[in-house]
Amino acid sequence: MKGNNMAFYAGPISAIKGFFTFKPLVYGYSNARVRAMRTALLSHRQAEDLLKVHTNAAVAEYLQRTSYREDFTGMGAKVNDEERVEMAVSKNFARTAQKILRITPEASKGTLLALLSRYDVLNLKTILLAHKLGKGREETEKLLVPAGSISREELVAMASAKSSDGLYETIRGSEFGKKFFSSVSITQISKAQIKTALQSADEGKVELLVAALDSYYYYVVSSAVKAGDKDGEAILRLVRSETDAKNVITCMRLKRGGADRRAIMKCMVQGGSFVHRQLEKMAAAKGVPEIANVAASFFISETGRADFARAEERYKKDGQISHFEVVFENSIARRSLHALRRSMMSVGAIAGFLFLKEEEMNNIRKIVRGKALGLPAERIAEMLVLVG
Numbered sequence: 001m002k003g004n005n006m007a008f009y010a011g012p013i014s015a016i017k018g019f020f021t022f023k024p025l026v027y028g029y030s031n032a033r034v035r036a037m038r039t040a041l042l043s044h045r046q047a048e049d050l051l052k053v054h055t056n057a058a059v060a061e062y063l064q065r066t067s068y069r070e071d072f073t074g075m076g077a078k079v080n081d082e083e084r085v086e087m088a089v090s091k092n093f094a095r096t097a098q099k100i101l102r103i104t105p106e107a108s109k110g111t112l113l114a115l116l117s118r119y120d121v122l123n124l125k126t127i128l129l130a131h132k133l134g135k136g137r138e139e140t141e142k143l144l145v146p147a148g149s150i151s152r153e154e155l156v157a158m159a160s161a162k163s164s165d166g167l168y169e170t171i172r173g174s175e176f177g178k179k180f181f182s183s184v185s186i187t188q189i190s191k192a193q194i195k196t197a198l199q200s201a202d203e204g205k206v207e208l209l210v211a212a213l214d215s216y217y218y219y220v221v222s223s224a225v226k227a228g229d230k231d232g233e234a235i236l237r238l239v240r241s242e243t244d245a246k247n248v249i250t251c252m253r254l255k256r257g258g259a260d261r262r263a264i265m266k267c268m269v270q271g272g273s274f275v276h277r278q279l280e281k282m283a284a285a286k287g288v289p290e291i292a293n294v295a296a297s298f299f300i301s302e303t304g305r306a307d308f309a310r311a312e313e314r315y316k317k318d319g320q321i322s323h324f325e326v327v328f329e330n331s332i333a334r335r336s337l338h339a340l341r342r343s344m345m346s347v348g349a350i351a352g353f354l355f356l357k358e359e360e361m362n363n364i365r366k367i368v369r370g371k372a373l374g375l376p377a378e379r380i381a382e383m384l385v386l387v388g
Contacts, residue, residue, distance in 0.1 A: 027346055030103045034353045037096070040067040042360055044386050047367075051377045056081035056368045060088070063364070068092050083142050085368045090145045093361045097147035100350060108347035111232055113149070114224035115351060120148035120176050121213045127158050128198070131167055132206060145361075150176050164199040185219030186212045187270065207254065211267040218243055218271040231348030234339040238355075241298075241335055243272035245328035248295040251282045252321050255291060273298075288315065292324070304331045326383050333359055333387045359385050 042050075046066070050059055060081055064072050071088040079087070097116055104112050123144050130140040140159040146152040154174050161167035171177040181191055189197060189208040197205040221239045225232035247268050254264045264283035274282075282291045292312050299305045307330065311323040336355040339348075363384045370380035 027105060027108075027349070030105060031346075031349045033103050034100070034350055037099075038353055038356070041356060042066065042364075047363060047384065047386060050364070050367050051381055054371075056085060056371050059364075059368055059371070060084050063088065071095070079142075082368045082372045086365060087142050089361045089364045090143075093145055093357060094147040094152075096357055097354065100354060104347070104350055108350070110224045111221075111229075111235065111347050112350065112354075114221045115235065115354065116148045117176075117220050118148070118217055119145050120150045121217045123148065123150060123155055124158075124171065124213060125210055127155070127167070128206065128209065130159065131161070131164070131198070148176075150174055164195070168195045168198050180213070180216050183216050183219060185215045187215065207250065207267045211250070211269050214243070214246055214269040215271070218269065222271065231346045231351070234348060235351055238332065238336055238339060240272050241332050243269050244274050244298055245325075245332060247272055247274060247279065248282065248291065248298070248328070249321065249325055251279075251285075251291050252288050252324065255285065255288060256321070288321070295324075298328075299331060301331075301334075303334075307331070322383070326385075329362075329385050330387075333385045337387045356387070359387060 046062075050062060053059055053062060060072065063069075063085065068088055071091040072084060075084055075087060097119075101109065101112055101116070123146070126143050127140060130143075137156065137160040141156055144152070144155050144159070146155055154170075158167060158170045158174075161170050172181055180186075181194070189205075189212050193205070194209060194212070197209040200206070218239060222236055225236050250267055250269075251264055254267060261280070261283040265279065268279050268283070278294055278297075282294045285291045285294070289312070292308075292315075296305070296308055299308050304327070307327045308324075311327045314323040315321070333355070336352065339352075363386070366383050367380055370383070
């Protein structure tokens, strides 16, 4: 009798469960909101308009006629035009990320939170670099993007730390810090060495700490992806691509700085697509051209390979590693769009919009920084990642 009862209830219970996990029901609202938000993204034409104006004051004026208008309010009179735009786009992205998080279904919030932890890592890197360069709180705060789990108040407290010990304690006392320091993902540096790295002027030790932060981000994302989740696996592949790009650029920079194979290998982030042998080969290379020969295997499409070849030629002319960075950024953006643009009724559609919004923020920042440095519009245009 008991078996019959269970068979009787199995059908209705399964039907009810199916109803509450039916994707159009779960993701319909959030995906509709995201589609509406995509219409507010800057178009290619608007990006070209920003390139054409001559000053950052004109950039700020232009953006205030778009969805960025409210993000320019409440700024002090001492803030220059470049800083005004930087702060506005940071506020806008953080506000957008929190809005997306609110409308994301509970079943996918963990994945989105994991993706947003990249901004915790990026903000900590910014604070670490500012601390090393002796930059003050106000100067550092303008560069922060409080879109992750670390609140603006906590970030400001970290940026305000007067000493390495103070910075260490502030980071360790945050919720992010507690998870980071206890994570099994940190292999580049011991917990005891983290404090030493903060106190050291040695660039190599700082790179070890940066690599540990990147490894932690990969660990958080990979832990959040559920087995069999098609969109989650696509997101993880994109994070692997980002890891590969970081490893190549880190290797190039350290090699240019005179680091040896062993020092470079300690700074490599695990979890990318390059196997250990390839990382060893890049770390042991005599120079950037040899590293580029190995890194070229990252690019699969004809477009990517052609862009990378052009970056190699440009590097030979002016020695700027930034040419390679732009090619990697463009390739990852194309992969993101290809992998997630067709996602419907899933977290992939939400993550896809987040990637597009991030590229918009990065493009605006590149434009104002380029104008502040007096770069011609053609040179700035080469650095932009225009997708979507």
